[in-house]
Amino acid sequence: MTWAYVLDGPAVVRRVERAEQHPGLRPGQVRLRFLAGGLCGSDMPPLLQVATASDRGWHGGAPIHEIVGLVVESASPVLRVGQRVVGTGGAGQGLSEYLVESDTTFIGVPDELDDADAVPIQSVATVLRAANGLPDVAGRPVAVIGAGPIGLAFVHLLRRRGAGTITVVDPVPREEVARHYGADVVVQAPSRRWLAELDRSRRPEVVVEAVGHQQATLRDALRAVADRGFVLGFGAVDDEEYVLPYREMYERGLTLSTGRTVEDWVGVLEAGRDYLREHRADFAGYLTHRVGVREAQTAYALYARPQASRIKVALVAD
Secondary structure (H helix, E strand, O other): EEEEEEEEEOOOOOEEEOOOOOOOOOOOOOEEEEEEEEEHHHHHHHHOOOOOOOOOOOOOOOOEEEEEEEEEOOOOOOOOOOEEEEEEEEOOOEEOOEEEEEEOEEOOOOOOOOOEEEEEEEEHHHHHHHHHOOOEEEEEOEEEEOOOHHHHHHHHHOOOOOOOOEEOOOOOOOOOHHHOOOOOOOOOOOOHHHHHHHOHHHHHOEEOOOOOOOOHHHHHHHHHHOOOEEEOOOOOOOOOOOOOOOOHHHHHEEEEOOOOOOOOOOHHHHHHHHHHHHOOOOOOOEEEEEEEEHHHHHHHHHHHHOOOOOOOOEEOOO
């Protein structure tokens, strides 16, 4: 028998036992035993059973896509049995003891990282990939809306790229941790209030929206950025269509880009792995909670509620 977690109502997950199955693997596939997994804001809409434009088709499984696993069977020329791997997966399977995944979305875990410590590779990797689309930020004022795990990773990267004043905006009191990752100014307020009080002569030239799941923060980012400025919309999309201040964008010469990773997952993950290895000390406190998988309900409830002491949550196999 194997375990899995299914949705048992909005924000409620339940452990079930299932007969172990061994369907044949297609070329390039591997069967993984779950070792650890990270919770992400994009897991929250399916957890709450809210229909969204980015629905991954969980089919009732507890949503999770940041996976660390042990290869127990392989039809891949690059991932071997007994190897620990990290990547993006879980779609259609959810939180399960065994998952079938593609070798195009997983890479090996460095020996010096334990299972939970490897979890952030996936999320940091997506930040690095999205940041490759940013203009040169050296010496330029920038702002990041959202001081969750993704926003903090953006702050760290922007600092390393020589950004000028970095402003972080979040209603959750995270000033200490935001400054640790490189913020100069921390505004504890919703983005709308920050926008209303923003000195128009001191607009950021680049704004990263790292919240998602609604439209207001993206509109605020566009209205806050300087003329001919650049906005990166990274937060996950829940709506099919967005209402944006297009006339203002047109007249002020603004650029809006998106940041979803859609290809070359192996290269993206390798860059995230290397970045975390290089800056491991800086990210020592990034993973704030390790929760045994038998306490999955506790982990999901913890992540669903924004709070200052909670950054990244990892589920760890018992």
